[in-house]
Amino acid sequence: MSLDELPHKKLASSEGIQFARSDSRFRSLSPAPIPIPTAPSFRSLVDPVSDERVNHDTVTSHESEIGSGSISTVSSTVSSVESEKAAYEFLAQTPIKSTDAHLVEFSEAMRTVAKALRRVAEGKAAAQAEAEEWRRKYELEMAHKQQRKIKGYGSCANNELEKLASQLTLETPASDQAGCCGNHGICSHEVLQDESPGPNPRSSHKLVSRKASFRLSWGCNGDKNGQHKHDFVSFEKGDITTAERSNKQILLKWESSPQTVLFITKPNSNSVHVLCAEMVRWLKEHKKINVVVEPRVSKELLTEDSYYNFIQTWDDDEEKKMLHTKVDLIVTLGGDGTVLWAASLFKGPVPPVVAFSLGSLGFMTPFPSEQYRDCLDNVLNGPFSITLRNRLQCHVIRDAAKDELETEEPILVLNEVTIDRGISSYLTYLECYCDSSFVTCVQGDGLIISTTSGSTAYSLAAGGSMVHPQVPGILFTPICPHSLSFRPLILPEYVTLRVQVPHNSRGQAWASFDGKDRKLLSPGDALICSISPWPVPTACLVDSTTDFLRSIHEGLHWNLRKSQSFDGPRD
Ligand SMILES: NC(=O)c1ccc[n+]([C@@H]2O[C@H](COP(=O)([O-])OP(=O)(O)OC[C@H]3O[C@@H](n4cnc5c(N)ncnc54)[C@H](O)[C@@H]3O)[C@@H](O)[C@H]2O)c1
Numbered sequence: 001m002s003l004d005e006l007p008h009k010k011l012a013s014s015e016g017i018q019f020a021r022s023d024s025r026f027r028s029l030s031p032a033p034i035p036i037p038t039a040p041s042f043r044s045l046v047d048p049v050s051d052e053r054v055n056h057d058t059v060t061s062h063e064s065e066i067g068s069g070s071i072s073t074v075s076s077t078v079s080s081v082e083s084e085k086a087a088y089e090f091l092a093q094t095p096i097k098s099t100d101a102h103l104v105e106f107s108e109a110m111r112t113v114a115k116a117l118r119r120v121a122e123g124k125a126a127a128q129a130e131a132e133e134w135r136r137k138y139e140l141e142m143a144h145k146q147q148r149k150i151k152g153y154g155s156c157a158n159n160e161l162e163k164l165a166s167q168l169t170l171e172t173p174a175s176d177q178a179g180c181c182g183n184h185g186i187c188s189h190e191v192l193q194d195e196s197p198g199p200n201p202r203s204s205h206k207l208v209s210r211k212a213s214f215r216l217s218w219g220c221n222g223d224k225n226g227q228h229k230h231d232f233v234s235f236e237k238g239d240i241t242t243a244e245r246s247n248k249q250i251l252l253k254w255e256s257s258p259q260t261v262l263f264i265t266k267p268n269s270n271s272v273h274v275l276c277a278e279m280v281r282w283l284k285e286h287k288k289i290n291v292v293v294e295p296r297v298s299k300e301l302l303t304e305d306s307y308y309n310f311i312q313t314w315d316d317d318e319e320k321k322m323l324h325t326k327v328d329l330i331v332t333l334g335g336d337g338t339v340l341w342a343a344s345l346f347k348g349p350v351p352p353v354v355a356f357s358l359g360s361l362g363f364m365t366p367f368p369s370e371q372y373r374d375c376l377d378n379v380l381n382g383p384f385s386i387t388l389r390n391r392l393q394c395h396v397i398r399d400a401a402k403d404e405l406e407t408e409e410p411i412l413v414l415n416e417v418t419i420d421r422g423i424s425s426y427l428t429y430l431e432c433y434c435d436s437s438f439v440t441c442v443q444g445d446g447l448i449i450s451t452t453s454g455s456t457a458y459s460l461a462a463g464g465s466m467v468h469p470q471v472p473g474i475l476f477t478p479i480c481p482h483s484l485s486f487r488p489l490i491l492p493e494y495v496t497l498r499v500q501v502p503h504n505s506r507g508q509a510w511a512s513f514d515g516k517d518r519k520l521l522s523p524g525d526a527l528i529c530s531i532s533p534w535p536v537p538t539a540c541l542v543d544s545t546t547d548f549l550r551s552i553h554e555g556l557h558w559n560l561r562k563s564q565s566f567d568g569p570r571d
């Protein structure tokens, strides 16, 4: 039998090469005699015609063995050793080495091509997002210009422009808010009406339309003297000094009496329902306040007693959108989830929130429900401290969206937006940019982009720091990152963050907003977040800092430890 007729001779592919080699190693480790010598398979590795370097002696000895058909331990071992030697000699020769080298070169080239393709895809996504942001900036600028023009003609509103202004995220409202109510502080007419989103305020049969005005001023160390805010940085005489801190206590003082209170209550709770009915009655009888409740609560109260005929509610989304133009104060009865729910009803400005605690933790609910009369008295008379809680405005931009019109409505969150892997078993793979700078790639269970108010919620559970709610910042907290060095970050409040699911991500990701409204993010989709110009003003029981510290002590039992005993040495 000639070598070329042997069964393995056609194994000339790279797969064949690997198979033949491992076959040889396996054989050399085997203690038992091998009935059919495998050396011919090595022979088959090279072209029998062109290769001149084959060891013919070795091959001949195998040929004779096969020809005799005898299986002798000695002869097979000897021939095996010889054939193995031949094989190793053979392997050391250049054709195989060069085949290996070519394969390595080829796979490296493929990797380079894949990298280049990915960079192109990323570049395209980044350019799209950047173009999108510039367009927004341009439109915001135009909107402000138009608004200024319109105000000059004595009109306060313009539907389209207001809608635009409410959707744009990249800039905070103009700081020169000296207007109808004087030159200092912030006037509610401007915050709550002039820049309101949606259509013009219009009268509604269901809801009262007059709104109380108030003024915000910056207090000093809790001193309620109405001291005004000065420039944060002064350049006098060429020296840079920080003249005033930005996060002074903020006081709210009514300029006319509040008339309308909106109640937002936790559902499915009898104690909340009973308290709500009692508070509504008290406000009506003792304070002559108009009360607005959610449609569900309206039904419940009316079913119970026709006495509650005076309460108002809304019928449709259009009326709901106009709530901020009618409501002076929001009262929430429940836990933190109820405050989040109340905030989510307002896509633009939010009236001050007085949160009564009827939940288990109550980080944002400082008012004790048992003392509601005193608490409401104080708030309705004013002045009272508020915490201005920033919200994040989040836009989902789909890869398939051809232009801005196809992007989805922005979502405002008070706590955080979470991007996680949902039910996917793959690591989330997220590319993160801050303005136009690359931040990092998240590989892990996900990422939390949190406000400072949300710093004590999910972000805290994922290892983020607790931050006072009036610190102007955005928290960037990974969830179970698969990297030892991925520590949480806190970024300044003026940045815009973009989280992109890259095209080469193995799986999809899910975004959820204050723990609700999950949205699927497919490869190529992006989420853009920046601080919204519409914060949630929450009334403080004492002041912002005292309330925050009380919450971390009483709610989270922060750093609670038994004190060490000190009984002193014996005299
Ligand atoms: N592992 C976690 O800690 C985890 C997981 C998912 C969601 N959450 C949080 O739950 C929030 C939704 O709240 P919910 O009441 O609708 O859901 P829920 O009923 O599941 O309550 C979540 C818990 O988080 C607390 N909480 C909410 N906001 C807080 C805040 N700003 N500071 C401190 N604690 C806060 C609530 O008091 C409640 O005890 C999400 O925004 C998210 O922050 C936390």
Ligand SMILES: Nc1ncnc2c1ncn2[C@@H]1O[C@H](COP(=O)(O)OP(=O)(O)OP(=O)(O)O)[C@@H](O)[C@H]1O
Residues within 6 Å of the ligand: 264, 265, 266, 267, 294, 334, 335, 336, 337, 338, 339, 340, 341, 358, 359, 360, 361, 362
């Ligand atoms: N007015 C509302 N309508 C619909 N859902 C609401 C409303 N208020 C609260 N919720 C939801 O009810 C759930 C529970 O509310 P909340 O967190 O206030 O109560 P809790 O769980 O008793 O308080 P805590 O979280 O402090 O224990 C939350 O998921 C919240 O989103």
